[in-house]
Amino acid sequence: VGPALPPAVDADEDKEEQRDSAGDEDASGSVVPVTIQWRSVTCTLSDKRGARTRFLLTNLSGVAKPGRLLAIMGPSGSGKTTLLSVLAGQLLASPRLHLSGHLDINGLPIPSGGYKFVLFAYLRQEDLFFSQLTVRETISLAAELQLPQTLSAEKKNKYVSSLLFRLGLVSIRSSIPDTVFSLIAGVSVLEEKDFRGISGGEKKRLALACELIASPSVVFADEPTTGLDAFQAEKVMETLRQLAEDGHTVICSIHQPRGSVYSKFDDIVLLSEGALVYMGPAKDETLAYFAKLGSLLCHLPSCWYECPDHENPAEFLADLISIDYSSSESVHTSQKRIDDLVEAFSNSSLMVQCSSPVMLLESSKVSAKLGKKTMSKRRGGWWRQFRLLLKRAWMQASRDGPTNKVRARMSIASAIIFGSVFWRMGRTQTSIQDRMGLLQSYVVDDIKVAAINTAMAALTKTVGVFPKERAIVDRERAKGSYDLGPYLLSKLLAEVPIGAAFPLIFGSILYPMARLHPTLSRQLSFHMFAKFCGIVTMESFAASAMGLTVGAMVPSTEAAMAVGPSLMTVFIVFGGYYVNAENTPLVFRWIPRASLIRWAFQGLCINEFKGLQFEQQHSYDIQTGEQALERFSFGGSRIRDTVAAQGRILMFWYWTTYILLKKNRPKYQQLLSPSSPDHQQPET
């Protein structure tokens, strides 16, 4: 395992390329040193009335230095993740949170928009990947999107290989990221024998590799060992330690590491209920500090804070700073101990050291210069982004064999069921109602079996998948890897062939079975069939586009699953079969116009009924297809108009998705100065 440095560029190469080849690298090829210092960082939570009720972080100060691995330790709920996200400038904004303090990078206050000129990596607890890409493809794509465009393909390849090798991922580089975590497809691909899954530790290192592509100076890792066995956890921590040795500033949060992991830390921050118990060098210095403090706070040797020889120091520290809930007395004693420890640290010389401003103006200028250069040069143009994203979207859509197989089988099965129920419809009067019923249920159902609860196949598929994909896209966009326009367009295009295939399969089985639009002419029959397929494919795309909007509007898949079908039900009710558009109350008149179901139904009815003659038994019976269309208020309209309306609806949903994604980007909590008027103490 080694450094995450982009490829070295030959000495005789263009100077421009040399400067563009790296992220936060200086001219000698090593990482630009970045010191992060935070002072008086306080985060409070307020209740609904706006009264501040609780400290999540209390007056925290500390320093993270280049070349050192800093671990934030503490019991569950002590504020580790909160502090880490504050340091990374990534604490999600909430009206109930108030954040104040100082955060300096190389001695200069962090700009209001966060880490603008210093590249950083943020390894989150949950790793999200496109499930159908191999490890190699995942990392190559990250390299294409993050490395400077000017770097040759050969160099990028070499760099990716060396990064994989250094992170110990080389032997599994053509596997799928993790079959169990088929996040996008939502379906396990374990049966796919061509691919092997990768372990949790390997997945963590893959996530790290993707984050390290641009060679960031600072690496934040939130509980990187959670969910890993001891061996994998150690390997991941070893990777982080190596990164620190190579000059990166590495900060991680960790719950309770085992002894061998603890020994890798250079510095530690100990938190208890959001308060600082210790910040300073790890290992013996920490233990010496607590041993000394114990003797000062308590005169009885039995209550000194001495770590026994064979005890894991991390466990010893965890016990020291955790509240013991076994009895009311133990709660009181442990709380008092923690309060004493917090107070003692706030008066210690270590606190003075970490809270006095660091002056490193020279190197900050260097990193600011480099950062500016890198940020502007790294991202490729619109067309390049589109090409890369189209490739990824296509791999994701086309390789999802199990999902596609299930969808194809469902299309065939439901076509056979529908075809059998509406077998060879004649031209009787009852066949008019049968036709209407079949077309409506077909449109509503899209590709699955007849009932309304399965009606939203295209919609539910999209709403089930898109919120997860959005989480990845939000992260990538936060890194500035690409723009929204090329992403959405590539997604739309990549899904066209697969999205069209299922309605076509369904249509080509159902049409002859139900004998829709019976005509003697083969050519006319084919013409009608082609139109039929075109209308339903368009309808399927419009439903997916609506699913994208719902997915972009709400925060989770669960919420999308609740909103999507409800919205679709409104459009089904106003779809033309249950409610006649002209009889709708004025306030609801717009709904049938905006209903993709209504336009598809209307288009299919026109295609089906125009030119048909029905058997007549009574004088009031419907004689022609045109008369049937009149009855549904579809007389006089043309298929072309219904398709155009569908196109407008499709564009509307895509456009709304674009706006929502642009607007709903994750917003981060502003760090206010402690002297600002908004900074108050909690009331309770």
Ligand SMILES: Nc1ncnc2c1ncn2[C@@H]1O[C@H](COP(=O)(O)OP(=O)(O)OP(=O)(O)O)[C@@H](O)[C@H]1O
């Ligand atoms: N946005 C928020 N709104 C309300 N409470 C929050 C928010 N963020 C964090 N908290 C609360 O702050 C406390 C600290 O949370 P945090 O996730 O930082 O703890 P942690 O030490 O990382 O815990 P763990 O080890 O279990 O992940 C928790 O009680 C949590 O409920």
